[in-house]
Amino acid sequence: MEPLASAPAGTSSASSGTVPSATPNGQGGQAGASAAPKHPPPLFALRDFLSQDGVVSLPKSRVVDVGAMFLDEAEEVWRPLQRRGHCESVVGFEPCSEECDRLNTLIDSLSADGESGAGTDSCVFKFLPWALGDGSRGQFRRCSAAMTSSMLEPNIPLLRRFVQLEEVTTVVERTEMETRRLDDLLPQIPGRGVDYLKIDVQGFELSVLKGAEQALKEVLVIHTEVEFVDMYEHQPLFADVDSFLRGLGFVFHRFVSLHGRPMKPLHLSANPLQPISQQLWADAVYVRDLWELQTHSKDQLLKLALILHEIYHSYDVVLHVLQKYDAALGKSYLDRILNAKCHGPGGDRAVNIIGVPEGLEEAIVWTVQVVRASHAKVWFRRWAERSNAERLWQEQAPSPKSWQVEQQNHQDACMGSVPMMQNMPAALTCNLMGLPGGMGMGGMVMPAMGAAGMWGFATSEDFARGCEGCDSCESSMASCHGRGNFRKGEMGGGCGMEAANLVMHVMDDMPSFVTQDPRSYVMQCAVPTSMAATLQQKAMHVMKLTSSRITFVGATCFYLMIFQGPLFNVCASYMLMMRRYLEIERNGF
Incomplete structure (x- = not known):
């Protein structure tokens, strides 16, 4: 087994995919660490709140990113946590050798791109050119758009029904390769475990999860792409992933995003890729033992609160977590949320935007204008x-x-x-x-x-x-x-x-x-x-x-x-x- 610290670059020409609509960002080198738009901040920094309530020493989370290609449409989901100094390590797996090499050139800029006093330089970064799965051997399909490549065959008869999906999922190269189980790599991952797991591998998510059952016993939050239709042949769908994770004690928390495409021949002239009705895939978030939190240590409760607050702004669930940590701290958090001032003219100066999710970005731009x-x-x-x-x-x-x-x-x-x-x-x-x-x-x-x-x-x-x-x-x-x-x-x-x-x-x-x-x-x-x-x-x-x-x-x-x-x-x-x-x-x- 190759040690993580000396993982060879260029061992594979495969690529672990992400959303079909996106393109890799940062092609200019280190500028790529900040090329994508940043996630909006929460109502307030949880670190500051906890410090005021006497919780000064905060535990740091271990992040594993499976399918780590950076995209232009948004920064990586774990970046708000890392930028505010809450990550002990970030280990990414991206089997496309040139993409993995580029990610490793961004490490210095990732470390430097943190908030003042956050201590982001202490986070350990590693990007490795390996494909994770259940340890089986198979054929990797590299597609015309690298982010749609997969261990599974694209379902072209279905994809060609939709605007610009066949074009980005056409297989251009096939490579025989063996996937690696995350469980087998745990001894060599900093901290020997995972707190926050992000997966985006184009229909192969369930195989990655099946190769990580030991690691999942400690994972607090999973952020995974799921599909609602078989975009890849014989792929597990959202129901299959959901059933597997619920069997391991995880609770579905929320969809972070929903994606689709218009069915041909109709499309919107202003945005041809905007779905009219059909949803195809999404990012789903799961939390281990959310209702009871019985197996969580004090440090794990704090890590969970930080992830949900800083990344997802899930204030009601964070309140539930902090109440488990300490009833008085939970009450203080509730008071802070109720009295929080939103960004802009103030917390009680509101603009109500009502409509379909796909129009939100345009609506916000219009509202600002x-x-x-x-x-x-x-x-x-x-x-x-x-x-x-x-x-x-x-x-x-x-x-x-x-x-x-x-x-x-x-x-x-x-x-x-x-x-x-x-x-x-x-x-x-x-x-x-x-x-x-x-x-x-x-x-x-x-x-x-x-x-x-x-x-x-x-x-x-x-x-x-x-x-x-x-x-x-x-x-x-x-x-x-x-x-x-x-x-x-x-x-x-x-x-x-x-x-x-x-x-x-x-x-x-x-x-x-x-x-x-x-x-x-x-x-x-x-x-x-x-x-x-x-x-x-x-x-x-x-x-x-x-x-x-x-x-x-x-x-x-x-x-x-x-x-x-x-x-x-x-x-x-x-x-x-x-x-x-x-x-x-x-x-x-």
Whole structure:
């Protein structure tokens, strides 16, 4: 058996894979240690909290990374723990010789890339060009994208059903090789054991686990890739991995990420790889003896708390772990969590983002842009300074419910029928309720990610009735917009012809990729409770005209009026309801 300290480079041309969508990072050498985006930090550093409560000497975890190729899309899952000085050792197994060589060139930069005073230079790093498994001999398939290579044959008939999966899983080289059992390597791993085990080997995860049953007796947390469909021939699926780990006393904790691809021929033009519905693989996290923690030593409880807090932000489970460690410490942790301030303007200044996981990154970017664009507005400071209680009282932002199938069969002169799609993904709503204009209308709009379907072009009676000479009809928007011959003051509030022309100009200038965007939008505003019943009655007619959906959600002293549907439909619906709002207000409710 070759000692770990002198593992030969270049012993194999195989590669242990990871997610098909990613590419190896850090191709420029040592810069690769920090090339990928860093994980967001927790609410507070657990080390600082424990130190304040008298727990000064913290145990360090032993990390084993099976399939250690670094990827551009995110830093390695163990990096937050290592960067904050909580790792005794990191041993990675990456049988692709050139990738393993590159990882070893990054050791100095990994050690240096730590937080001030964290003591990251004491962590021992080793990256070894071996493939782990159950000790069996087999054929390693190196694929067109190295991160999809596996000991298993890619299931091409299935993969070619999905966008850009066959292309990255085509086998380009086959190598006979013998896998190594993690149990056989324990005596040579620093600390002779494993606390945190990460596995990403493209369908071969169960074989790695079966070769590590002795090591798993001490493992605290497992982070493993799992598949829901047989992306590789005869591979174990999530149910098989889950059954095996539960048999060893592990409890499923959470999915960290879910991944998929759109089935051909459909895909989203903005992001062709974003799944429309089918989920294919995920990263799953398991914790040993989570409910009772009876076999855990004091040091193991602290290690477990550090892993779950620093990497996964699993504050409720960390509370459970610390209560097992010491009841008083658990109470202090609970108090700290309840009083924690989030990053940004503060813990009780919230932006609610509702929608499918795949849209989260785009939603966050959009939200940041909105905040930057809005921070100078008069209402923004008022929003940012609200307490959590005020926010909940003012906004009451519910998650939009799944839409029912609605087919409008009416044949209005102004529009055709526009069906609503069943189970449409909820739109992402950024609730920056500024309440400008004195009427509580300040809901901001964010597009949904991944909604399907093409939408018709909605019109509104308000536009048609503003045209000179066509008061008696509801002509199409196409026949009315651009004329600029609106009666002065028709739009309400004294905005007059200039504002009406502005609306028409915006619509005329709208490119086709906006007018034909298939996604759903949400807009909301607050209306007085005294007006809600009358507005609900009038909303029925507006929904029929615009093929949008209007719902009312009651709060303490007002109602939220929520508009859902295609962009122009929602805007038209909002304008029509604001006209009715002002008419009711003018008539004294």
